[in-house]
Amino acid sequence: MNNLITSGELLQLLPFITMLAGPVLMIFLISIRRNHTFTWILTLLSFALTLAFAVYLMDKEPYVSPLLTIDRFSLLYTGMFASAGFLVTLLAKRYLDNLSERREEFYLLLLFATLGSSLMVSSNGFASLFLSLELLGISLYALISYIHRSGKAIEAGLKYLILAALSSAVLIFGVALVYYETGGLSYSSIGTYLSQHTFSPLLVAGIGMIIAGAGFKLSLVPFHWWTSDVYQGSNAPVTAFIATVSKGGMVGALIRFFTMIHGTEYQQVVLVLTILAAASMLIGNILAVRQNNLKRLLAYSSIAHLGYLMISLIAFGDGGTQAATFYLYAYFATTLGAFGVISILSDSQGEAEELEKYKGLFWKKPVLAAFLALIMFSLAGIPLTAGFAGKFFVALSGVKADLWLLLIFLAVNSVIGVYYYLRVVVMMFSAPKEKTPASDNSSTFSAGYIVLGLLAIIIIYLGISPNGILSLIGSAVILP
Amino acid sequence: MIIINLIGILMLGGTAAWIGSRFHPHAARSISLVSVSLAFLLILGYLANNLSTIGVTSPGAWLEEVRFSWIPAFGISVHFAMDGLSLVMILLTLFLGVLSVLVSWKEITDRKGFYYFNLLWILAGIIGVFTALDLFLFYFFWEIMLIPMYFLIGIWGHEKRVYAAYKFFIYTQASGLLMFLAILSLYFIHGRNTGIYSFDYTDLLGTQFDPKTGLLLMGGFLMAFSVKLPVVPLHNWLPDAHTQAPTAGSLILAGLLLKTGAYGIIRFAIPLFPQAAHTFAPAGMILGAIGIIYGAKLAFSQTDLKRLVAYTSVSHMGFVMLGVFAFNQLAYQGVVMQMVTHGISTGALFILVGFMYERAHTRDINSFGGLWATVPKLASMMLIFALASLGLPGLGNFIAEFLVLSGSFQANMIITAIASIGLVLGTVYSLRIFQRVFQGPKNKEWNFSDLSWREVIIIGSLVMVILWLGLYPQPVMDAVKPVITAVLGNL
Numbered sequence: 001m002n003n004l005i006t007s008g009e010l011l012q013l014l015p016f017i018t019m020l021a022g023p024v025l026m027i028f029l030i031s032i033r034r035n036h037t038f039t040w041i042l043t044l045l046s047f048a049l050t051l052a053f054a055v056y057l058m059d060k061e062p063y064v065s066p067l068l069t070i071d072r073f074s075l076l077y078t079g080m081f082a083s084a085g086f087l088v089t090l091l092a093k094r095y096l097d098n099l100s101e102r103r104e105e106f107y108l109l110l111l112f113a114t115l116g117s118s119l120m121v122s123s124n125g126f127a128s129l130f131l132s133l134e135l136l137g138i139s140l141y142a143l144i145s146y147i148h149r150s151g152k153a154i155e156a157g158l159k160y161l162i163l164a165a166l167s168s169a170v171l172i173f174g175v176a177l178v179y180y181e182t183g184g185l186s187y188s189s190i191g192t193y194l195s196q197h198t199f200s201p202l203l204v205a206g207i208g209m210i211i212a213g214a215g216f217k218l219s220l221v222p223f224h225w226w227t228s229d230v231y232q233g234s235n236a237p238v239t240a241f242i243a244t245v246s247k248g249g250m251v252g253a254l255i256r257f258f259t260m261i262h263g264t265e266y267q268q269v270v271l272v273l274t275i276l277a278a279a280s281m282l283i284g285n286i287l288a289v290r291q292n293n294l295k296r297l298l299a300y301s302s303i304a305h306l307g308y309l310m311i312s313l314i315a316f317g318d319g320g321t322q323a324a325t326f327y328l329y330a331y332f333a334t335t336l337g338a339f340g341v342i343s344i345l346s347d348s349q350g351e352a353e354e355l356e357k358y359k360g361l362f363w364k365k366p367v368l369a370a371f372l373a374l375i376m377f378s379l380a381g382i383p384l385t386a387g388f389a390g391k392f393f394v395a396l397s398g399v400k401a402d403l404w405l406l407l408i409f410l411a412v413n414s415v416i417g418v419y420y421y422l423r424v425v426v427m428m429f430s431a432p433k434e435k436t437p438a439s440d441n442s443s444t445f446s447a448g449y450i451v452l453g454l455l456a457i458i459i460i461y462l463g464i465s466p467n468g469i470l471s472l473i474g475s476a477v478i479l480p
Numbered sequence: 481m482i483i484i485n486l487i488g489i490l491m492l493g494g495t496a497a498w499i500g501s502r503f504h505p506h507a508a509r510s511i512s513l514v515s516v517s518l519a520f521l522l523i524l525g526y527l528a529n530n531l532s533t534i535g536v537t538s539p540g541a542w543l544e545e546v547r548f549s550w551i552p553a554f555g556i557s558v559h560f561a562m563d564g565l566s567l568v569m570i571l572l573t574l575f576l577g578v579l580s581v582l583v584s585w586k587e588i589t590d591r592k593g594f595y596y597f598n599l600l601w602i603l604a605g606i607i608g609v610f611t612a613l614d615l616f617l618f619y620f621f622w623e624i625m626l627i628p629m630y631f632l633i634g635i636w637g638h639e640k641r642v643y644a645a646y647k648f649f650i651y652t653q654a655s656g657l658l659m660f661l662a663i664l665s666l667y668f669i670h671g672r673n674t675g676i677y678s679f680d681y682t683d684l685l686g687t688q689f690d691p692k693t694g695l696l697l698m699g700g701f702l703m704a705f706s707v708k709l710p711v712v713p714l715h716n717w718l719p720d721a722h723t724q725a726p727t728a729g730s731l732i733l734a735g736l737l738l739k740t741g742a743y744g745i746i747r748f749a750i751p752l753f754p755q756a757a758h759t760f761a762p763a764g765m766i767l768g769a770i771g772i773i774y775g776a777k778l779a780f781s782q783t784d785l786k787r788l789v790a791y792t793s794v795s796h797m798g799f800v801m802l803g804v805f806a807f808n809q810l811a812y813q814g815v816v817m818q819m820v821t822h823g824i825s826t827g828a829l830f831i832l833v834g835f836m837y838e839r840a841h842t843r844d845i846n847s848f849g850g851l852w853a854t855v856p857k858l859a860s861m862m863l864i865f866a867l868a869s870l871g872l873p874g875l876g877n878f879i880a881e882f883l884v885l886s887g888s889f890q891a892n893m894i895i896t897a898i899a900s901i902g903l904v905l906g907t908v909y910s911l912r913i914f915q916r917v918f919q920g921p922k923n924k925e926w927n928f929s930d931l932s933w934r935e936v937i938i939i940g941s942l943v944m945v946i947l948w949l950g951l952y953p954q955p956v957m958d959a960v961k962p963v964i965t966a967v968l969g970n971l
Binding site: 363382383384388392395396400411429467470471 | 550551552553554591616619620623624626627630631634635642645646649650653654657658660661664665667668
């Protein structure tokens with residue numbers, strides 16, 4: 001095999017090279033002269049270019065190497081991550097403006113983390129998966145504690161560091177066991193082995209540990225303990241990033257892994273996934289009900305949403321992968337929107353995370369409140385929103401695969417979900433306690449409003465006319 | 481096209497009202513009135529043009545139909561169609577719609593723009609429900625009418641509005657989701673049987689099930705419709721929602737939203753699952769009879785006027801349940817009449833109670849008494865609708881309940897006999913409202929003004945309609961006859 005990369009292959013790697021070139025350029029610039037705005041623009045540019053290249057490469061030849069497979073599926077996810085990174089960058093600027101020094105490295109970490117996620121989806125074996133997972137993880141440790149006004153962000157970062165390191169260890173141990181049994185690290189070799197042999201206990205343990213490691217990243221119950229503290233401790237843009245790009249990477253990686261090994265044909269795997277999904281839906285929703293902190297509420301609700309998404313992963317062949325990807329789109333848009341609202345309402349005194357702060361918001365800032373209401377309706381799965389379409393496709397795949405137990409869970413949990421999402425809406429519509437003078441700092445933060453406007457259009461568009469995205473997702477096949 | 485025009489006018493009108501209220505405080509209500517009236521005139525014009533064809537269409541044919549593809553990958557299309565039943569329901573919707581705007585004219589004083597936006601969108605959602613023929617689209621509208629209603633109760637309602645709004649939403653949402661799952665499995669069962677994956681009603685009709693599956697799936701549909709209707713064990717949300725909603729909200733809830741449940745049973749639950757419907761029929765009739773008596777009994781013991789009227793709805797809707805599962809022409813004619821006349825008469829009662837609340841700021845029946853002398857116009861209007869509610873011949877409700885009972889008598893004598901006790905109880909509670917409020921000693925000196933011109937117009941129009949339906953119900957019956965023949969023919 002030729003070890004030199006040809007120019008054609010370079011072209012195929014362009015989205016990833018862009019995300020790598022951005023930080024390198026930044027390091028140079030920082031060593032010459034720090035300029036926040038310029039770095040910010042450079043970051044936005046990197047993300048935009050990544051997206052553009054991903055779109056451009058969609059119709060080109062896929063790139064397949066022993067470590068990476070860059071097919072339409074991975075490009076689709078890369079584009080999704082780059083867009084999310086773009087929006088997070090827009091939201092984050094105001095936070096960094098408040099820092100007195102070392103603002104620029106934040107963007108560098110953001111790009112690295114996005115690169116990590118994108119590579120996870122493109123990995124076709126555990127070697128590259130683990131490397132990209134660590135690239136994402138290590139960037140996240142720093143990102144979480146990067147903007148710290150109080151000890152909370154540090155605490156959150158530390159918590160994440162310890163637990164993520166542990167989960168990585170579990171994952172790598174699982175990989176080792178699987179390697180011991182199958183003698184291969186690439187998904188395809190594992191798949192071939194599985195199709196010819198029965199499950200040995202070691203293999204079951206290995207795959208179980210891999211699922212546990214993945215479950216941590218996805219914050220599935222019972223690996224969810226870090227979620228609420230980390231969501232609460234980090235700043236809204238970073239939380240948005242963790243909730244979307246970091247989880248999305250793992251979803252993509254799991255989809256590829258299961259496709260290659262035909263994972264859902266094995267009873268044991270399905271059983272484990274079913275338990276994880278059911279527990280996540282139920283526990284996530286129940287814990288969310290009594291939260292008075294919007295960030296914690298969203299943390300638990302994200303656990304539940306990943307549980308919903310798992311249904312479509314279990315319903316794999318029955319349109320499940322497409323449903324999962326669509327659900328992820330909807331989840332990205334709503335989650336980014338929710339944290340976008342939080343970050344717009346936050347000021348130098350602290351994050352707007354207490355629900356009490358949202359009381360009467362509709363009469364003070366109608367646009368913002370209407371948008372947050374839209375987000376809540378989308379999370380609750382009400383028609384006209386992306387969340388409804390997502391839930392519809394997930395349920396459709398579930399019915400097709402006859403997963404009735406999970407579907408009943410979905411229905412029951414949706415009702416619990418409606419209760420606490422409506423609580424937020426009710427809070428915004430109730431009369432404010434005292435007449436506070438309308439704060440005017442929000443009007444100056446136009447970048448945030450641009451983000452929200454974009455997301456509102458996406459949420460409604462996905463809800464009313466999912467055709468375009470569906471055919472895009474449908475065409476994004478995973479190459480062996 | 482007329483269906484899309486109607487929905488479009490209401491949605492645009494609502495949005496315009498919201499935007500308009502930013503420029504002038506009274507713009508919202510004027511814009512709303514104009515757009516609802518426009519829609520009403522449009523459907524009246526349609527009626528006038530097609531008067532000759534409506535009653536004589538062949539069974540199962542549509543008067544109007546639009547269909548275009550929406551999400552072709554899953555066989556979802558935008559498919560609206562209107563037959564006699566839909567037409568009658570649309571007429572009722574828009575008539576009560578105009579009144580609901582007029583009722584709110586003075587009652588709503590704050591956040592008008594958003595109020596009228598919600599009001600018009602509910603109406604649009606309801607028309608969507610009455611005309612959607614794609615099950616996905618139907619579910620879509622089923623949910624769409626919830627949210628604005630939730631806001632209407634939760635923001636402009638009375639003292640316990642938030643609780644009532646929650647309860648309303650969660651009941652309807654939970655039952656709706658069961659229907660949703662039933663729709664999805666219907667979709668797959670039909671797809672596996674025939675290879676055609678479609679959410680379209682006309683495709684799904686005649687799908688074959690094994691009896692158990694059919695019963696389960698019909699159960700999913702019936703849950704959603706029974707909560708809306710409401711059927712007795714599932715009625716718990718209704719008294720709270722009706723009592724706490726603003727007047728226009730109660731009017732729409734009682735007059736229209738409950739009818740979507742009845743409509744759903746006639747249009748979807750029974751034709752899609754004829755076998756299961758037959759199995760379930762005795763249980764359905766018993767539930768209906770229980771509802772009639774239980775609702776009437778509870779209505780009698782209420783002290784809150786609005787709550788009282790709310791419970792009468794439970795009782796009246798029991799007749800719908802009773803008639804629907806009797807499976808004969810007579811009962812079905814009665815059911816449709818009941819849907820229309822109950823909308824008019826209970827709507828009117830809610831409006832009248834609303835008028836009293838605006839004046840007295842209380843709904844406590846014990847604080848009234850001897851008001852006839854103070855407000856003779858209001859009192860006499862109340863008398864008319866109390867009599868309508870108890871089923872006095874000459875007023876629409878009589879026709880409806882008489883038809884339902886004589887139809888269901890053929891199907892099941894014993895249950896019908898029990899159900900007809902409800903008529904006696906109805907007399908008791910209806911007369912009790914009138915007697916306690918307008919006759920007897922004065923419990924308190926009220927200083928009321930009688931009905932204003934606006935109020936007289938609102939109530940007067942309702943009186944005329946209920947009289948017309950009582951004296952000459954034939955046009956309604958003619959309009960729905962082909963529909964009923966088609967539904968019964970499928971059984």
